[in-house]
Amino acid sequence: MSLSFDRSAALIAANARSVAGGVNSNFRIGMAGGPLVFARGDGPYLIDVDGNRLIDYYCGMGAMVLGHTPHPVQQAVKDQVEKGILYAGQSEIEFEAAKILCERIPSAERIRFGSSGSEVAQAAFRLARAATGKRIILKFEGHYHGWFDNILWSTAPGENAAGPEDAPVKVAGTLGQDPIDAAGLDVIGWNDLARLEARLARGDIAGVIMEPAMCNQGAIAPAAGYLEGAQAACRKHGAILIFDEVITGFRLGREGAQKRFGVTPDLSIFAKAIANGFPVAAIVGRADLLDLFVTGGVLHGGTFNAQPVTMAAMVATQKALTPELYEAWSKRGLRLRDGVREILKDAGIKAQVTGFELMFHVGFGLEAPARNYRDLLKTDKAGYVKFAHALLMRGVRVLERGAWFVSSAHDEAVIDATLEAVRGAAKDVA
Ligand SMILES: Cc1ncc(COP(=O)(O)O)c(C=O)c1O
Structure with missing residues (x-):
């Protein structure tokens, strides 16, 4: 079986005259086979303009937890559109959405909504700095917290640029970043508690941000005791612990990675799967921290925050995410993950298939499961692209x-x- 993507290619080429590169995110450019143009979604499938019906494991980069056409979400959105689109004021649907998250997410004493993960990460940094009076945000190599200048450092540095593992160099993620934006940031390797404790002991860290399981690159669980140790060290040295659950939220469990691993951070951010493809993000956390937006002189704004149509989508998505749904769905996810692992092994392809029920990672060329970004650097990227x-x-x-x-x-x-x-693809590349 071989598919053709000619019409996608023609549309991208024709529209590159108006849309830069024919795409609206750099992460959609330059893939093998070319960027695709889609006509519609249908459950687990995407149908492209060439008429190919593709089983989709992008799932909107993780956002489409319920698939592409979940009826309750579609209906809730249609109903809300009838009632109005943007009020620049409060709505009962946003309070319902907030209540669901505050009941569900362990760290969520209070909440504020935004529109993207990148944006609520910024809100978290602002709160951490205001709460502690310190400047530095500590992030980890290979972790991604959005595309803004002050945090897009060392997300995917090349081996030659990254510097020594115990003293990584801050590597800019793009041209056009002002080096001054790295002045409020430090970068270390993840999953090594002694290293984190030593860095925190210097006493200048306002906030530590991490994916509680590293999923933007790889799908790596925290080492035993790492999250607990990070929390204790943050408390000891007066830093705010921030979990970026933009990927792990609603995927590593209905209540997030924080519930799964039993560690409640001071602040957490969510986006992606929160509203099954609608642009909703949330910053949640300790009441005293979120209240800095009210009485602490910290600004948080956004024209589209808690936009009612997206809130309706969020409520419908969260209501659909029942414990029973996760139970059956997780079994299917594990069958897929373990099946892929078996097939690659039988085909003689060296690979590590690691991660979780509803999100896993296939790393070609790896001898052992990766523990951090440096291990992932050994991945055979070209082999996996094939x-x-x-x-x-x-x-x-x-x-x-x-x-x-x-x-x-x-x-x-x-x-x-x-x-x-x-099975077929493994034979093709073995
Ligand atoms: C872990 C993580 N944090 C933050 C972001 C940024 O979210 P957004 O793309 O909604 O700005 C992403 C996006 O991929 C992510 O994977």
């Missing part, structure tokens, strides 16, 4: 960086069809 392309030609769309997002619409038959395609 495999991802072979899968695409068999009707399965996966991210070239190795991440697989499984939605609740990926039923047993879809998992079977995927594993069949994986």
Whole structure:
């Protein structure tokens, strides 16, 4: 089986005259097979303009937890549109949305909504600095917290640029970043408690931000005791612990990675899956910290914050995410993850398939599961791109960086069809 993507290619080429590169995010450019143009979604499938019906494991970069066309979310959005689009004032639907998250997420004593993960990360830094009176935000190599200048450092540095593992160099993520924006930031390696404790002991850290499980690159669980140790060290040295749950939220469990791993941070941010594809993000956390927006002189704004249509989508999404749904869905996710691992092994392809039920990572060329970004640098990226392309030609769309997002619409038959395609693609590249 081999598919054609000619119409996508023609549309991208024609529209690159108006849209830069024919895409609206750099993360959609330059993939094997070319950027695709889609006509519609249908559950676990995307149908492109060439008429290909692709099983989709991008799932909107992790946002489409319920698949592409969940009826309750679609209906809630239609109903809300009838009632109005943007009030620049409060609505009952936003209070309902807030209540659900505050009941569900362990760290959520208070909440504020925004529109993207990048943006609420900024709100977290502002709160951490205002609360502590300190300047430095500490982040970890390979972790991604949005595309803004003050945090887009060392997200995917090349081996030569990254410096020594115990003293990484801050590497800019893009041209056009002002080096002054790195002045309020420090970067160290993740999953090494002694290193984190030593850095915090210098006493200048306002906030520590991490993905509680590293999922933007790889799918790496925290080492035993790491999150607990990070929390204790932050408390000891007066730093605010921030979990970036933009990927892990609603994927590593209904209540987030913080519930799964049993560590409640001071602040957390959510986006992506929170409203199944609608632009909603949230910063949640300790009441005294969020109240700095009210009485502490800290500004938080946004024209589209808690936009009612997106809030309706969020409420419908969260209501659909029942414990029963997770139970069955997780079993299917594990069957897929373990199936991919088995097939690659049988085909003699050296790879590590690691991660979680609803989000896992396939790392070609790795001898052992990665523990941090430096381990991931040993990934055979070119080999995996070939495999991802072979899968695409068999009707399965996966991210070239190795991440697989499984939605609740990926039923047993879809998992079977995927594993069949994986068998074929593994033969193609072995
Ligand atoms: C862990 C993590 N944090 C933050 C972001 C930024 O979110 P957004 O793309 O909504 O700005 C992303 C996006 O991929 C992410 O993966």
